[in-house]
Amino acid sequence: MKYKPHQYQEYATQQILDTNYIALLLDMGLGKTVSTLTAIDLLLNDYFDASRVLVIAPLRVADDTWAREVEKWDHLQHLRISKVLGSAIQRRKALKADADIYVINRENVEWLVGELGTKWDFETVVIDELSSFKNPKSKRFRALRRVRPMMKRLIGLTGTPAPNSLMDLWPQIYLLDQGERLGKTITSFRDRYFVPGERSGHIVYKWHEKKEAEQRIYDAISDIVVSMKADDWLELPERIDRIVQIRLSDKARDLYRKLERDLLLPYQDADVVATTAAVLSNKLLQMASGAVYDEEKGIKLIHDAKLDALEDIIEAAQGKPVMVFYNFKHSLARIQERFPQARILRKGKDGNQDIVDWNNDQIPLLLLHPKSAGHGLNLQESSCQTVVWFDQIWSLEEDQQANARVHRQGQTRRIVVMRLVAEDTMDEEAVIALERKADGQEALMQAVKARIERVRVV
Structure with missing residues (x-):
């Protein structure tokens, strides 16, 4: 396929060429992979400013996306890619292969550093999903x-x-400038921009930003960070977000309340540290979805209200495919039991075939976990217009990435994202938290976005 870059893709490629250490905050659907590969090709073959290039990516992306993009575009097909994946023997063989780009999954970064040590010879490194660091x-x-x-x-x-807070930025910026802009250590970064908040004894588990800390951070990193929002560049079809209120029966509500009290009461007179809070919220979200694991790893059923609501949604789709995100294994099992036609996304070659089948409308109901479907999947070619969040989650990053599998460049249909939210349960708190985090994320994106405003009038 002949590559006809959009203006924002040309700009992204040029920024990579002009800036040795750079973070491109490219919204989902802006073609970050082909923009980066185009820059790499120029560095390798025109500027002769690179030799061996390493790409670090999520496993599925490392196994499929980068090689697929090279094969897709005419101007990139001469690039040779070696996948440093699989067993240690397979990875060592891939490292010795004669290639231009070596792609490894992020879980094996520690192995790679240990393997090469002082013989590290990747002068150019791409981190696909920098926020995973x-x-x-x-x-x-x-x-x-x-x-x-x-x-x-x-x-x-x-x-x-910054999917959770500005605190997430320090490690990512450190990898770019080795501490020049935000400090050499996370401690110095905290001291400069934050004040201690909630704590358990001497352990601080929540920090609050100092006055004007956001703007100071944005100013400090603006020369090596470029932001691009899809809304500014793409005319995507409308996306409608809907909350589907799930009313529990009196019996189910009483059971939820009882289990909620049993979980919360032991902590009413003690500080709840972050890990404990996560465990509690996880249990309550399970209950809100209709079931919960007990201490023996058995499943206590609470209600089927979300299954009933999902059945109504599938019927209303009138035969068009429906995509459903789940977070708990017992939710997956219950959905599969109610809807035998449902399919999950498998791993490896089988998963690649599942993607083809989905995009060809051969899968009526696709069940995805946000962690496994977050990056690098192009699922927008089906006639699906309905995305359902059966379970609610806390991670803004997973939420945004998952929704972008369908609502992205190439989509031609209006998309409706539905969240099944059990009334007066932890579901509501999770949705509010995501909205609150999204506000903070938007502030960051808008602050650094100013760096590209001039290109819009060129």
């Missing part, structure tokens, strides 16, 4: 930090750089 304590971040001084270029790609 937002935890400064993670092994993948610490490993990449060790070899960062040996890189001449680093390109970070993501649509959600």
Whole structure:
């Protein structure tokens, strides 16, 4: 296929060429992969400013997306890609292959750093989904930090750089500039821009931004961060977000309340640390969806109200495919039991065939987990217009990425995203939290977006 870049794609490619260390906050659907590959091709074959290029990506993206994009576009088909995946033996063989671009999944970054050590020879590194390095304590971040001084270029790609708070930015920006803009350590970053908030003893588990901290952070990173929002560049079909209120029966509500009290009462006179809060909210979200695991890993059924609502939605779709996101295994099992026609997205080659079948309208009901369907899947070619969130989640990043599998460039139909929200349960809190995080995310995107305003009038 002949590549006819949009104006924003040309701009993104040029920014990569002009800036050795750069984060491109490209909204979903803006073609970040082909823009980056075009820049890499120029660096390799025109500017001779790169030799071996490493791409770090989520597993499914590493296995499929980058190679598929090379095959898709005429101007890239000469690029040779080696997938550093599979067993250790397979990965070592792939590293020795004669290629231009080596693609590895992020879970194996620590292995790669250990394998190469001081012989690290990837001067140009692309991190697809830079936000997956937002935890400064993670092994993948610490490993990449060790070899960062040996890189001449680093390109970070993501649509959600601060999915939870501005605290997520420090590790990502550190990989770009080694601490020049936001500080050499996470501690110095916190001291400069945040004040301690909620704590448990001496442990602070929530930090609050200082006055004007947001603007100061944006100003500090503006020269190496470029933001592009899909709404500014693409004329996508309308997306409608709907809350489907799920009313529980008196019996189900009483059971929910009882289990809720049983979980919450032991903590009423004690501080609830973050990990405990996560466990509690997870249990309550399970209950809101209709079932919960007990201490013996058995399943306690609470209600079928969401299954009944999903049945109504499928019927209203009048034969068109419906995509459903679930978060809990027992939700998956209950949906499959109620709807035998449902299919899940499998792994490997089988999963690739599932994508083809879905886009050809051969799967009437596709069940996806947001963690496995978040990146690199193009599912917009089916006639699906209905996306349903059966379970509610806390992660803004997973929510945005999952919805963008259908509502993205190439989509020609209006999309309706429905959230099944049980009334007066933790479901409502999760939806409110996502909306609150989205507001913060939008502030970040808007602040750095100003860097590209001039190109719009060219």
